[in-house]
Amino acid sequence: MKRSAPKTDAWNCWYIRTADTVRQRTGLSGIGQIIPFALCKRTDSQAYAVPVRGLSNKRNTLLEFLYRQPDMLCNYFKIAFRTLRKYRLFSFINIFGLASGMMICLLALIDIKGSFDVDNFHPHPERTYRLLTDVVSKTNDRVAFATSPLPLADLLTKDYDFVEGTTHFIRAYGEFDDGRKRLQPMTFWVDADFFRVFGYPILAGTAATAPHTAVLTQRMAEKFFGKANPLGKVIHYEGAGAFIVTGIIDNTSPGRSHQKFDMLLSAQSLKSEALTDWKNHREGYTYVLLKPGVTTETFEKSLASIATRTTKLIQDNKVNAYHFRAQALPDIAPAHEELMHGTYEPTYGKLATEMGVGLLTLLLAVFNYINLTLARSLSRAREVGIRKVVGGLRWQVMAQFMAESVILALLGLALAFVGLKLIEPMGFVQRWLIGGVKWGWETGLLFVVFSIVAGLLAGMVPARILSDFAPAQVLRSHTGLKVIRGISLRKSLIVVQFAVSLLAMITLYVLDRQQTYMSEGDYGFEREQVLTIPVLPGRSADKLVDAIHQQAGVTEVAATSDLFGSHPQNTQWAYRQRRQNDSLLIDCFFINHQLVPALGLQLLAGQNFTPIDAAKNRVLINEEALKGFGLGTAKEAIGQTILLGNNREVSVAGVVKNFNYAGFVWALKPLVLQYQPEKFQYLNVKVAAGSSAATVAAIAKAWKQLYPYEPFAGQWYSDYLRERHSHDDDNHFLGVLTAIAFTIACMGLLGMVTYNTETRTKEVGIRKVMGAAVHQIVWSLSSDFVRLLLIAAAIAIPLGYVAGMAILLNFAFHVSIGIETFGPCIGLLFLIGGLTIGLQTYRSAVANPVKALRSE
Incomplete structure (x- = not known):
């Protein structure tokens, strides 16, 4: 018998027993004949028959016909695109929802990336350390400070030869004026080594190293002097005299830094007892640049020895001892611990909160995808059934659905990037999220990977559910899954969406009312006129x-x-x-x-x-x-x-x-x-x-x-x-987040209502023929969804009260939370939700019943 080499065609993956086994058990000669499917090594119990496409030349081996044609993925994506085009409304809802959620996640990813890039532009970040002070009280309570006693820097420079340089960073409070304007810039005293340890570029002039000299940032120089050349100009500092501007420094374009300042003054002019006072550990920050080759362990041992010596100098009725620690510059951000008098380094808690908000928004969009995909499960049951009848494996059916979700996610990524560019100029976004972050193709690749993963996760649940259904089961049931006492999974997801959206709206409204109260409330003095x-x-x-x-x-x-x-x-x-x-x-x-x-x-x-x-x-x-x-x-x-x-x-x-x-x-x-x-x-x-x-x-x-x-x-x-007291930029961004959450929820509800009315077309036609009024049909179609809004409101109101009170506890004088807060929020919820439900159900209710019955 002539044996052919394995071929590949449009069939799926078959595991066929060897030729001898086939001949012994069936008497079939081989190529082109039909063998029972039971001889195929599959986990399915159904016994189908398939043609033999080839036999193995080796005994006791399995011949694997793989569905690995080069155009396999192309076929998947073709089918996916055709499906998206066929269901345009559902596709748009899913793409818009995923784009909205991914836009917030992209903002968080950019901020997270920027948080790990803090201070990476300085000359020697691996050898630069900030000194922390653990203050032990008389009751042995330990509190960590980002500051340290100022004499520590001089001691390290004089007694330890492995120190290449030290510098102070001391906050200066008060007002400055140039004879015309009086401003309160964020100002610090620094010594000459500051400009050697840190790599802030001097845009013009020279560093402030001589007594009574200062350098300004470009933004602060424009505030003081406008377009005029600031070099050589004099700025007066109350209590410290006049300072000559010697240079313009750039603290933004090199990258993010934990140090924020508008002006740096030469510490040669500083007259403070804190420079020699070991008891004062709150005055300023100390940085040390070690020589090459010095290990952190060696430095830590020296700090422990210094702490033992300086404890004897402390004569404080509250402080028992000091312990000094070295914090490497790359380890400052993101912050692993909460430090007293900390600077502006982002914390892991902040990053986790941002990513949590983004993932929550994305999760709402994923709920939409799951909802609409499961709702359309009946319309695709014939497709799934045929694929399984002709031998499609479950993983192949899952791959088809997940390919669709990946395509949706990639399209959503493109729309999310457009949205990101639109909100990028917002003050809140620049100030708290992506300001100063540099990102290139690596970040773009991260976005693509993130969107693919999001698409796979979004499509996993409906893919597993639909690929596991037998055709008869799908045709028998509209919901199939139950969560709690008759509420289907899809309805539960709608409740969660609107509950989260209403919670966000209540929280934002409480914050807005408090800010309005602070700007327009009664202060006890006249401010009008x-x-x-x-x-x-x-x-x-x-x-x-x-x-x-x-x-x-x-x-x-x-x-x-x-x-x-x-x-x-x-x-x-x-x-x-x-x-x-x-x-x-x-x-x-x-x-x-x-x-x-x-x-x-x-x-x-x-x-x-x-x-x-x-x-x-x-x-x-x-x-x-x-x-x-x-x-x-x-x-x-x-x-x-x-x-x-x-x-x-x-x-x-x-x-x-x-x-x-x-x-x-x-x-x-x-x-x-x-x-x-x-x-x-x-x-x-x-x-x-x-x-x-x-x-x-x-x-x-x-x-x-x-x-x-x-x-x-x-x-x-x-x-x-x-x-x-009105933080408009912050409120606008929070309003954008709330609007996005509500839009996602409403679009998901629109998709569900649309599908519900389409599947009940025949019912609506029969009701109209039997004399039902339009308002009766509208209520029949929408009553279930109105109940979902009521359930969402019942869940969100107590949670919103708790969240609102958590905000108001930060204010000594604040507004109350009652019907004046919940009323407008709930009213807006039912207005938007009611319009979403009512308009779609009204269109179905006024349709011609003849066309409705004919469509069936």
Whole structure:
């Protein structure tokens, strides 16, 4: 008998026994004849018959006919594309949903990549270490600090020859001015080695190594000097003198860094006891550059020896000992532990949260895919049945469905990339997610792999379910799977989608209401018709005040050191009596006598002070200070004395009613209002109602006459509070996330309603012929989906309350959560869900019943 070599054709994979076995058991000669399927080595119990395509030349071996034609995958993808084209609505829903979820995941992946690339642009990151301090208290509690005692750097440089260089990074607080503008940049003191240890490029000029020199970032230089050349310009720092700008430094384009700053000052000008004080471990950060070849273990042993020596120098009633650790620069981010006084390195918790939000959004889209694929299972039952009858293996049927899901995921990736480019310029995205991250083809390849994996995972569940169904079983049942008490898997997924979406909406609405409350709530002082004007640094405002008083519509011109509604800049300790342990931490504002009537502050006792009272050291206090100092009632406090932190004794001229001078985040604290004209930085101009526009124009004209080269920066007090407390960029991005979640859920619901109405076309036709009204048919088709929305609302409301309260606990003064919060959210849920359900069911209900019956 002539034996042929194995051939390949359109048949699937067969495992045929050897020729001798076939001949002995069947008497068949071989090629072209039919053998029972039982002789094929398969796990299926069905006995089919297949033609023999070839026999093996070897005894006791298996001849494997593999379905491995070069065009196998092409056939899979052709069928997949035809299926997607046939069901356009379902395909669009799946592609849009997967794209939305993947867009959020791509943002998280970019941020995760950037978090592992932090500080990789410095010259020697493998040899650069930040010194951490573990502070052990008298009760043996250990707290880890990212800071360290500043004398540690000098000790390492002098006593250990394996140290190549050390540098400090010390925060400088306060305001800077150039004679025209007063700003509060994020500023640090650094020494000369900083520019050698770290690789921030100097764009122009030189590093700040000489005393009283500074370097600015390009953004801060533009804020101070605009388009003018900043080199050689002078900036004044209160309490430290004048600093000459010697260079422009770039801290953004090289890459991400855990150090954030706007200005660096030469530490040669720094006069601080912390430089020699071992007890102060909170003042600044210490970095060490080791020589090549020095191991971390050697360095750690030296730090342990130093800690033992320096513990003897600590004479603190709260601290028992120090322990120093070396943290390599590449290990700073992502942060493995929470450090006190940490910098700006991302934490694993932040990255996990971002990825969790992205995966949750993607999961909602996967639910859509599972829902719609299972819903269309009946329409594809004939396809699955035929493939299995002709011998298709289960893994081949699964591969077909999973190929479709991979194609959907890749199309979704393309749409997700477009969406990523659209939201990339958003302030929140740049500031917190992808700002400063460099990504190229490696990241693109990661995106493709991620989308393929997402597609495979999305298609796995429906592929396993559909490939396992027998044709008769599929034709008998519309749902097949049950989860809880008659609620199908598909309906359960819809409930989860809308519950998550409603939870996100409630949380965002609570946050938005709180921000609105902070920007528009009652602070206890008048802010309407009050114009705030910054005072130019180093210049007397007397002429400006006189000019403003002459304008029509101006009723009061008050001066203050800072604007109420913001965090106070001046906090100090005060005492009731000398030599007693009765200290009280107070907030101080410096005002003139016109501020009380201008902002409508209420005096409970005493009287408002006058400029003459400045020489008499008279102050105003609030009710919290009255309680804190134990001065009795408001009337009893008048004339009593307190001692401020600068050993200045003052007497109480009046007591004002409590008001929110520091915003709604912090609880009310003791407040002292003093008169010191040299501290004034803002004018608060009270304008009569009805003359706002004309008065502001007149004030701006007076400003230009006095300061022709300075822009007028007047702003209404209400606008200032709104801008300070309304985080529009953050809310817009959170709104985008919520809208995406709702859109995915609604599109999934639309697909389910569409399929439900299509499968009940004959029922609708019969009902209309029997006289059913349109509203009855609509309710019959939509009632089940309305119940799903009710179940989703019942799940999301308690979870939303818990999430909302978790947010509001961060604010001392906050809104309540009740029907005013849940009502609009639930109403919007049923409005969107109802429109999604109602429009589709109404179209089916008003259709011609003749066409409906004919379609069956």
